[in-house]
Amino acid sequence: MTVAADIVRPTQGTAAGISFLRRGGNGQSLPLVLLHGIGSNAGSFEPLMAALPPSSTIVAWNAPGYAASAPLTMDSPTPRDYAMALKRFLDALGLTEVVLVGHSLGALFAASFAAQEPGRVTKLALLSPALGYRVAPGMPLPPAVQARIDEIESLGPQALSEKRAARLLHDAENKPEVLAQVRAAMAAVNKAGYAQAVRALGAGDLAADLRHILAPTLIAVGAEDVVTPPANAHLAFTVLANPANYFEVPGAGHALPQEDPAGVARLLAQLIEASHG
Numbered sequence: 001m002t003v004a005a006d007i008v009r010p011t012q013g014t015a016a017g018i019s020f021l022r023r024g025g026n027g028q029s030l031p032l033v034l035l036h037g038i039g040s041n042a043g044s045f046e047p048l049m050a051a052l053p054p055s056s057t058i059v060a061w062n063a064p065g066y067a068a069s070a071p072l073t074m075d076s077p078t079p080r081d082y083a084m085a086l087k088r089f090l091d092a093l094g095l096t097e098v099v100l101v102g103h104s105l106g107a108l109f110a111a112s113f114a115a116q117e118p119g120r121v122t123k124l125a126l127l128s129p130a131l132g133y134r135v136a137p138g139m140p141l142p143p144a145v146q147a148r149i150d151e152i153e154s155l156g157p158q159a160l161s162e163k164r165a166a167r168l169l170h171d172a173e174n175k176p177e178v179l180a181q182v183r184a185a186m187a188a189v190n191k192a193g194y195a196q197a198v199r200a201l202g203a204g205d206l207a208a209d210l211r212h213i214l215a216p217t218l219i220a221v222g223a224e225d226v227v228t229p230p231a232n233a234h235l236a237f238t239v240l241a242n243p244a245n246y247f248e249v250p251g252a253g254h255a256l257p258q259e260d261p262a263g264v265a266r267l268l269a270q271l272i273e274a275s276h277g
Contacts, residue, residue, distance in 0.1 A: 008054045010046065015092035017070035018061050018085065023049055025057035029272065030099050030122055033090070034060040037104030037128070038148075038197045039164065039186040041067050044103075047181075048257040051265035061089060063109070065193020077196050078203040079132070083112035096120060099272055100215075103127040103257055104228060105201055111209040114217075123244070123271050124217040127264065128228045128256050129236055132204020141202040148198045152191050161186035170224035170253035178258050207239045216244040218271045222252030222259065244271055 010021040021042040025031070032052070034045045042060040049058050064085050065071035072081055086109060090098065100121045102110030107129035114121040133142055140146070152160050165183040166172040172179050210217070217240050221233035230248050237246040247267055252259040 010049055010058070010060070014068065016085075016088040018064065018089045018092075019068035020062060020089075021045070021049070021058075021060045023056075023058045025053075026055045027057065028055060029057070030097055031057040031059055031095055032268070033086075033095070033098045033100050034058065035086070035100070035102040035106030035109050036060070036063065036066075037106055037130075038194065038201060039161075039168070039182075039189060040103070041185050041188060044181070044185045044255075045257055047261035048264055051261040052268065059093065059095070061086070063106070063193070063197065065190055065196050067188070067190075069193075071190075071193050072196055075196065076137070076199040076203070079108040079112040079200055079209075080116070082109040082200060083116055086113050087117060090120070097122055099123045099125070099268075101125040101127065101268065102129070104254065105130050105197060105204075108132055108200070108204040108206055108209075111206055111213060114215055115209040115212045118214045121213075121215045124213060124215045125268055125271055126217065126219045126233075126236070128221050128225055128254050129206060129219060129233055130201060130204065130228055131206045131232050131236065133202045134205045135202040137203070141199065145198060145202045149195045152189070152194055157189050157191065157194075158187045168227060168254040169259060170222060170251060172253075175259065178255065181258055182255050206236055210236060210239050211241055213241055216242050216271065216274065218244045218247070218267060220245075220247045220249060220256065220264065220267050222254060222256045223248040223250050224252060225254045225256070227254035244274060 010023040045060040107126040
């Protein structure tokens, strides 16, 4: 399986101003669309893409303001604004129905899209989901959230990655390859795009969207996640309108798709194969 997955390499593309990685499958199943977190990019999903069956079509976007993707036009976007960008992106690719996977901040974007476009998301997976801070328009961000913007302005992406990356992993000193990947992704963020994403995190309200999502929804979190801890993930699971499964991955922290790509791939396969309703 590893050899086959290695043969099917992701390619780069751009659609609706969004850059992305795509790995073609056999067209027999709905495509998986992967939305990364605040300090990541499409490349952060490459270990997961390699762990998924070669038959699967997979698209991993670079969120607006990340990599070569055009930023959003407003300074303080909400998850809904990213969901609208996702709609334009999927329209440009001709993808009418998808299995949607969001990691961390990407979970807020995925949930917003699934709540707004119920006919387009057949299954939803939220990995290490961020809950958001429910900041009203025009109100200041909580100090800990504003500090993210202040730090990237004062330190720059490279120094920020050196400071923050290890916290995303459990037992980081014994995962040097994964830590290097996480640091590289964080060091590559665009300051303006990152600041927009932080403001979207502040505005987000995951629970509000989860109550309106019709698609069967999986929530998975690293058992050792200190960024979006299991208690938060379980709270999100309790408000789902259509819960599929909740799982805590042993030995993993926040960077779940990179720390245990094989485990996440199995959970996604179970979600896709399960019959609901």
